[in-house]
Structures are given as C-alpha cells and as structure tokens.
Amino acid sequence: MKNIPKVFFLLAVFTYSVASGQNAMIAKLKYEAAEEHFSNAQYKDCLASLEEAAKALGKVNPPIEYLRIKAYEKEHETLLSASGPLYKDNKFEHVVYLHTATNAFLKSYGNHESLEEKVREVLKVQGKYGKLFALLEGALHKEMMGWLLSAQKGNVKAIMEYATFLQENDFSREAFPWFIRAAEKGNVDAMAETFRRWYS
Numbered sequence: 001m002k003n004i005p006k007v008f009f010l011l012a013v014f015t016y017s018v019a020s021g022q023n024a025m026i027a028k029l030k031y032e033a034a035e036e037h038f039s040n041a042q043y044k045d046c047l048a049s050l051e052e053a054a055k056a057l058g059k060v061n062p063p064i065e066y067l068r069i070k071a072y073e074k075e076h077e078t079l080l081s082a083s084g085p086l087y088k089d090n091k092f093e094h095v096v097y098l099h100t101a102t103n104a105f106l107k108s109y110g111n112h113e114s115l116e117e118k119v120r121e122v123l124k125v126q127g128k129y130g131k132l133f134a135l136l137e138g139a140l141h142k143e144m145m146g147w148l149l150s151a152q153k154g155n156v157k158a159i160m161e162y163a164t165f166l167q168e169n170d171f172s173r174e175a176f177p178w179f180i181r182a183a184e185k186g187n188v189d190a191m192a193e194t195f196r197r198w199y200s
Helices: 004-039 043-057 062-081 093-109 113-128 130-137 141-152 156-168 172-184 188-199
Strands: none
Touching: 004 043, 004 062, 043 062, 062 093, 062 113, 062 172, 093 113, 093 130, 113 130, 141 156, 156 172, 156 188, 172 188
C-alpha cells in the first residue's frame, strides 16, 4: 500500500514524458511543413504551420520567430506586387508586426553567436523598412494607428486620411490599396487617384 503513491507518481512522470516527446515531434513536423511552404512561396500556409508548431511546442523558439518574420516580409511584398483583387487586400499590419517582431528578435537573440546569420537577415529586414519603422516610433504613431483601425472598419474618411498619410511619406505602394478601397466606397478623390495611377 505504501508503494501506491510512488507508482502513481512514476506513471504520471512517464505519461508526461511521452506527451512531451509527442509534442516535440509534432512541432518538428509542423516546422518542416512551414519551411516547405516558405520554399514554395505559400506564405500564409507557412505562417499557419508555424502557429501550429509553436502551439505543439508550448513556446516560440528562435527558428520559429525567424521564419515567421521572413514569411511576413515575403507575404507583404507579394501583396504589394500583385494585381487585381489580391492587391486590394494589402495589410499594412504586416509592417506593424515586422516592426515589433524584429525588435523583439534582436533584443532576445542579438548577442547569440550561433544565430549570427539569422540576426544579420533580421537586420536587413529592419533596414528595408527603416523609414516605415521610424514612422511607427514617431509622434504620429497613435494618430496613424487610429486611422488604420477606423479604416479597417470601413470608415471612408479614415481610409483617405491613412492613404494620404502613407503617400505623403513616400509609401505609395502601401497607400494604393487603401485608395482603391475608398474609391469603391464612392470617394471622388480616391477615384481620381486610382484612375491617375492606373492610366498614367
């Protein structure tokens, strides 16, 4: 009878070890799937697999964080360079995420020699979007995010404020999808801007 608690304890430890091993294997397989999706330019699928990998692992590790940053970067560029309906679905939120994620990655892993190559690539992403990141850190950040949140809800005035703000700060590619949205909602100025870009 005295050995019963010990038996239950050992059984619990064994069950936990088996479950942890299974989760680690699932995380590894999901991460490998994410890598394959990334190689095939399937960035949304890549991000979904990374979420599943992090869930199985119970945390986000450097490889997952790094690949997530690269997938967001590529997805953003794909949306900006696309034509037709996909072009309208551009999300400036990608840049907001990249700003937060790259800073967090460098803060956590910037001094890890084993991650030197990944750190270098993350620094390149920061350099690529440096001016946009500066806007996110600037005095207009709160006002800009207010426009973005209202624009996402379909507020035409906010859409135009946000699009104009981006265009005036030399982010015409990021601004154009928002002008299209405003034009579809009947804004005359947005229609004129859309017409000018398509036919000039």
